[in-house]
Amino acid sequence: MKSPRYKIVLLGAGNVATHLGLALKKSGQPIVQVYSRQFENAVGLAKKLNCGYTDSIQTIDKTADVYIIAVKDDVVGEIAKLLKLKNKIVVHTSGSVDMNALKTASANYGVFYPLQTFSKSNKVNIKAVPFCLEASNSKTLKSLTFLAENISNNVLEINSEQRKTIHLAAVFACNFSNHMYAIADVLLKANNLSLDILKPLIEETAKKIQHASPVEMQTGPAKRKDKNTMNKHLQLLGNRKEYKKMYRLLSKSIMDLDKQKKN
Amino acid sequence: MKSPRYKIVLLGAGNVATHLGLALKKSGQPIVQVYSRQFENAVGLAKKLNCGYTDSIQTIDKTADVYIIAVKDDVVGEIAKLLKLKNKIVVHTSGSVDMNALKTASANYGVFYPLQTFSKSNKVNIKAVPFCLEASNSKTLKSLTFLAENISNNVLEINSEQRKTIHLAAVFACNFSNHMYAIADVLLKANNLSLDILKPLIEETAKKIQHASPVEMQTGPAKRKDKNTMNKHLQLLGNRKEYKKMYRLLSKSIMDLDKQKKN
Numbered sequence: 369m370k371s372p373r374y375k376i377v378l379l380g381a382g383n384v385a386t387h388l389g390l391a392l393k394k395s396g397q398p399i400v401q402v403y404s405r406q407f408e409n410a411v412g413l414a415k416k417l418n419c420g421y422t423d424s425i426q427t428i429d430k431t432a433d434v435y436i437i438a439v440k441d442d443v444v445g446e447i448a449k450l451l452k453l454k455n456k457i458v459v460h461t462s463g464s465v466d467m468n469a470l471k472t473a474s475a476n477y478g479v480f481y482p483l484q485t486f487s488k489s490n491k492v493n494i495k496a497v498p499f500c501l502e503a504s505n506s507k508t509l510k511s512l513t514f515l516a517e518n519i520s521n522n523v524l525e526i527n528s529e530q531r532k533t534i535h536l537a538a539v540f541a542c543n544f545s546n547h548m549y550a551i552a553d554v555l556l557k558a559n560n561l562s563l564d565i566l567k568p569l570i571e572e573t574a575k576k577i578q579h580a581s582p583v584e585m586q587t588g589p590a591k592r593k594d595k596n597t598m599n600k601h602l603q604l605l606g607n608r609k610e611y612k613k614m615y616r617l618l619s620k621s622i623m624d625l626d627k628q629k630k631n
Numbered sequence: 632m633k634s635p636r637y638k639i640v641l642l643g644a645g646n647v648a649t650h651l652g653l654a655l656k657k658s659g660q661p662i663v664q665v666y667s668r669q670f671e672n673a674v675g676l677a678k679k680l681n682c683g684y685t686d687s688i689q690t691i692d693k694t695a696d697v698y699i700i701a702v703k704d705d706v707v708g709e710i711a712k713l714l715k716l717k718n719k720i721v722v723h724t725s726g727s728v729d730m731n732a733l734k735t736a737s738a739n740y741g742v743f744y745p746l747q748t749f750s751k752s753n754k755v756n757i758k759a760v761p762f763c764l765e766a767s768n769s770k771t772l773k774s775l776t777f778l779a780e781n782i783s784n785n786v787l788e789i790n791s792e793q794r795k796t797i798h799l800a801a802v803f804a805c806n807f808s809n810h811m812y813a814i815a816d817v818l819l820k821a822n823n824l825s826l827d828i829l830k831p832l833i834e835e836t837a838k839k840i841q842h843a844s845p846v847e848m849q850t851g852p853a854k855r856k857d858k859n860t861m862n863k864h865l866q867l868l869g870n871r872k873e874y875k876k877m878y879r880l881l882s883k884s885i886m887d888l889d890k891q892k893k894n
Contacts, residue, residue, distance in 0.1 A: 440855065440857075441852075441855075441859075441860055442855075442857055442859055464852075464860045483828060483829070483832055484831060484835060485836060485850055487848065487850075490835075492835065496831050497831060498831060500828075522831070524828070529822075532867055533818060533824060533867065534819070534824060534828060534829070535864075536818060536864045536867050536868070537814075537815035537816075537824075537829060538815070538829055539852065539864060539878075540811045540812075540818070541815035541826075541829045541833050541836075542829070542832050542836045542850075542851070543849070543850060543851030543852075543853065543854070543885070544881050545808035545811040545812065545837075546836050546840065546845050546848060546849055546850070547845075547849065547881055547884060548803045548808040548811065549803075549804050549808065549840050549845035550844075550845040550846045550849065551884075551888075552800035552803045552804035552845075553844065553845055553846065555799060555800045556796065556797070556800050559792075561793060561796060561797060563800075563840075563845070565763075566746070566797070566801055566804045567840070567841055568747060568761060568785070569748060569801060569804065569805050570804050570805065570837050570840065570841075571837050572747060572748055572755065573805045573808060573809055573837070574808075574833050574837035574838075575753075575837075576748065576750065576809075577812050577826075578830055578833075581813075582810075582812035582815075582826070583813045583816065585809060586810065586813065587748055587806060588802055589704075589802065589806075590806065591806070592703065592705075594704060594705055596704075596705055597704055597705075597727045601802060604795055604799050605799070610883075610887070611884075614881070614884065615802075617873070617876060617880060618807050618810055620873075621810060621814075621873055621877065622806070622810050624873070625810070625813055625814075625817070
């Protein structure tokens with residue numbers, strides 16, 4: 369029996385569209401067209417995928433099987449409203465947009481959400497990326513599962529409510545932790561020091577929780593309730609009021625969580 | 632010419648003392664004794680290092696060359712005050728304690744600070760750990776450099792002022808980012824989801840900044856100024872007031888830093 373092949377149109381030409389497009393193509397699926405409002409972006413990605421391109425919703429290829437909307441969260445709904453694709457599979461790749469935003473585009477819609485931070489320069493091991501799938505019906509889910517399992521070993525069915533929580537948790541675990549690195553960088557640079565010195569520590573901190581609970585792995589002055597050190601740090605922060613507020617709030621939160629754990 | 636050998640006494644038997652002791656022994660230096668107020672801890676580490684042990688400051692071996700105080704930050708000073716070691720080398724391993732806390736213990740004192748988060752269960756590649764050294768004189772610095780370069784490829788001379796900044800920056804980059812993972816864990820657990828789903832993302836976030844600036848790598852709703860998503864997240868946080876405050880504060884801080892970058 370031959371594996372099914374799905375002709376795919378990509379709507380969007382950013383980081384997610386690029387990584388997904390390349391992975392799907394590599395897995396044997398034909399990408400037929402890239403749409404982007406920025407013509408040069410459509411052309412750029414289409415070249416990499418060796419497929420057609422357009423910057424107009426009107427000329428989107430209607431003969432494909434799957435339409436993947438990989439654009440910024442706040443324009444997913446806008447684009448979906450312009451699509452009338454009857455029974456074609458239409459999905460978006462967003463962590464925060466409800467699946468129902470696609471309801472008017474087709475009877476067969478869903479979510480194809482890769483839970484990873486993509487950037488143009490970084491190579492990502494897509495096999496390890498969790499794909500969160502949701503679909504309006506079981507036939508669509510089956511197709512999405514087939515597509516996802518051909519590019520990742522980590523495919524999960526996740527409903528819209530769960531996906532919202534996952535996306536919120538990811539903001540803390542990924543966006544906010546990255547901002548903590550950025551603040552460290554600011555503090556070091558102000559003293560002519562480089563973030564390089566902290567890089568092994570940052571890597572190890574992320575590695576430690578791969579096999580242990582982060583609450584158990586917590587270290588530092590707040591965890592030790594070492595008020596002396598915390599006061600010294602607040603003093604050292606001088607007139608950086610925002611960072612002082614953050615230091616107090618996060619230290620208190622570490623202590624609160626530690627107390628809850630012990631109770 | 633034979634390499635110098637320094638007889639070493641370890642004061643402390645926790646994670647730092649254990650990792651340092653094992654690394655120094657492996658590098659060919661003789662560890663002669665472990666001191667810990669907790670007798671069983673002294674015995675436990677001494678067994679691993681095949682050396683003597685004591686739980687009394689009075690019976691510390693006075694014939695060694697180097698005394699490494701690897702105890703909690705707030706007891707370094709206390710222990711140092713009890714030591715009268717004349718010209719022996721006395722160092723502590725703390726990021727936040729001033730070198731001068733050791734002044735009364737010997738004329739030759741310094742800091743031997745491994746910038747890493749050690750835990751009993753985790754294996755750390757000590758060759759990559761930055762060692763921040765400081766000494767009361769150049770002869771002592773030379774000895775400390777020799778000891779450190781035998782266990783790590785990343786040895787730096789860092790004065791007390793710089794070390795304070797590094798320690799503060801490490802609280803943000805390591806302790807606070809770990810707390811962000813912990814909050815993600817809390818939010819997911821409350822919805823019967825596991826942190827496992829975020830682990831590839833957490834690892835990638837830490838990896839991305841190894842070769843790029845964290846400000847450049849920032850992603851997420853705050854970076855995009857996506858107020859719609861931010862409001863949805865605040866709503867989703869419900870009555871978790873502390874986390875809401877944090878979400879607002881960190882999002883604002885991300886936007887502020889982004890603005891500064893552009894100016």
